[in-house]
Amino acid sequence: MGDSVTPEILSNMIRQYFSQERPEEEAIQALNHLRRVLHEVSPFAQEPVDCVLWVKADEVVANDYNPNVMSSSEKKLLKHSLEQDGFTQPVVVSEEKEHYLVVDGFHRQLLGRKADTRKRLKGWLPVACINPERKGQASRIAATIRHNRARGKHQITSMSDIVRDLSRLGWTDERIGTELGMDQDEVLRLKQISGLTELFQEEDFSPAWTVR
Structure with missing residues (x-):
């Protein structure tokens, strides 16, 4: 040796x-x-x-x-x-x-x-x-929101836009809530703020919105 x-x-x-x-x-x-x-x-390679x-x-x-x-x-x-x-x-x-x-x-x-x-x-x-494994538009958005919410800083109107976009990307309300640290009532309120009725009904989206 x-x-x-x-x-x-x-x-x-x-x-x-x-x-x-x-x-x-x-x-x-x-x-x-x-x-x-x-x-x-490193034993901390996942960090x-x-x-x-x-x-x-x-x-x-x-x-x-x-x-x-x-x-x-x-x-x-x-x-x-x-x-x-x-x-x-x-x-x-x-x-x-x-x-x-x-x-x-x-x-x-x-x-x-x-x-x-x-x-x-x-x-x-x-x-x-x-x-x-956290790459991709939706995952990046979720990571950004988690960082912001952990500090208690975010704009309600911008958050509603992001919830709208994640919904359009194919995320369920449950997943949005889990990833962004929200309960289902908050997810629903943010959807209502965006004022888009399409978020509450079945709708076909372009393949460009699909999360893979």
Whole structure:
């Protein structure tokens, strides 16, 4: 067992690798590669926070369904926190083919692009990718709503629009309630707010709305 690699030997090899002069982007990509490898063998591989990656800010794209609204005072406090404490929470994203779609952390990624923070982060943002099985429009929407509701922040009108969209995507009231943490009365009320009678009757939908 004399040839076995110990954590100390591995640490020294990593330090030696990064002590060599190389472009910054190459070093960041190497760090991401190592984090992915560690994530693969981690006992916490099912937890997205176990693998925080640095990606280019321009590759992080906001979603178009987030009902979370932040007041100007909250934005100011978040900006101050990012400046004083740094990024303590990654932006939660879905890893797509050509970009990373924001699931949670819209305001963090937005402020991360501002001049001062962008300069400090060298144009990169920390992200945690949701588990692959949670991909797909409906699952992403549900994940975003769960994050927002866990903080007690969401807009009723936007929530009703999302319930409408999930219903059109083929989700039952029971599934909507389970995934979004609502009882059936709340689901029904949000459907009523949307004012769409189609949600209460049988209707054929385009294949484009079908969840696969």
